[in-house]
Amino acid sequence: MNWAPIYKWAQPYSDAVLNFIYPPYCIICKTRLESGLTLICKTCWHRLPKIDNAQNQKRSRANLDFAESQISKFLAVWEFNKAVQEIIHEIKFFGKKSLSKFVGRELADLMTHDKDYCGVDLIIPVPLHKTRLRERGFNQSLLLSQAISTLTNIPVKEKVLKRIRFTRPQSQLNASERQQNVKDAFRVIDSSAIKGKTVVLVDDVLTTGSTMLACAESLESAGVAKIFALTAAVTL
Numbered sequence: 001m002n003w004a005p006i007y008k009w010a011q012p013y014s015d016a017v018l019n020f021i022y023p024p025y026c027i028i029c030k031t032r033l034e035s036g037l038t039l040i041c042k043t044c045w046h047r048l049p050k051i052d053n054a055q056n057q058k059r060s061r062a063n064l065d066f067a068e069s070q071i072s073k074f075l076a077v078w079e080f081n082k083a084v085q086e087i088i089h090e091i092k093f094f095g096k097k098s099l100s101k102f103v104g105r106e107l108a109d110l111m112t113h114d115k116d117y118c119g120v121d122l123i124i125p126v127p128l129h130k131t132r133l134r135e136r137g138f139n140q141s142l143l144l145s146q147a148i149s150t151l152t153n154i155p156v157k158e159k160v161l162k163r164i165r166f167t168r169p170q171s172q173l174n175a176s177e178r179q180q181n182v183k184d185a186f187r188v189i190d191s192s193a194i195k196g197k198t199v200v201l202v203d204d205v206l207t208t209g210s211t212m213l214a215c216a217e218s219l220e221s222a223g224v225a226k227i228f229a230l231t232a233a234v235t236l
């Protein structure tokens with residue numbers, strides 16, 4: 001049975017209601033969850049491929065691309081694999097708040113334990129185009145940003161950066177097409193709110209980094225002092 005329509009219908013309701021409608025099985029290994037757990041079992045959660053960011057600064061393609069860019073430093077929690085994809089999928093297409101809080105905790109942890117990430121004034125989620133936002137009902141990057149904000153007390157500025165062009169999903173494109181696809185797709189609409197600030201750009205997954213770079217270009221031209229990037233997953 002395809003549960004997706006039920007999920008969509010039930011989205012405004014709490015996870016407790018969803019657990020009643022959608023039996024509590026681990027989304028990764030499909031075993032029944034012990035009570036008190038939602039969506040993922042402990043074993044699967046601990047098996048997720050955590051990134052050693054210190055080591056991967058050198059070998060991540062994104063970081064090489066970022067070397068000459070406006071992005072001072074990039075951090076990610078996990079290497080993208082099938083299990084991580086399941087988690088991102090739940091947040092991206094079903095807006096699972098409980099899961100975004102778990103992921104947000106990992107992101108906040110990563111950020112607060114990195115000495116370079118000090119003095120961050122604002123969290124900026126990578127925006128969705130209004131058409132995509134209408135389709136989906138929420139922005140997964142905003143859900144993650146809000147979860148980080150709750151733990152760090154750093155405010156989220158969700159309306160300063162806007163996606164002004166509707167772009168094809170990056171996943172359907174190769175590296176150079178991705179770059180072209182997001183070129184000039186973003187615009188800062190309230191530069192006074194971010195001028196001279198240190199910001200962290202938040203997204204769910206980073207593949208080639210072209211979306212982050214396009215956002216960073218707009219932010220820099222609007223006068224942002226320093227830009228960090230943070231994602232839940234990265235393809236290495």
Ligand SMILES: [Zn+2]
Nearest residue numbers: 026029041044
């Ligand atoms: Zn599991």
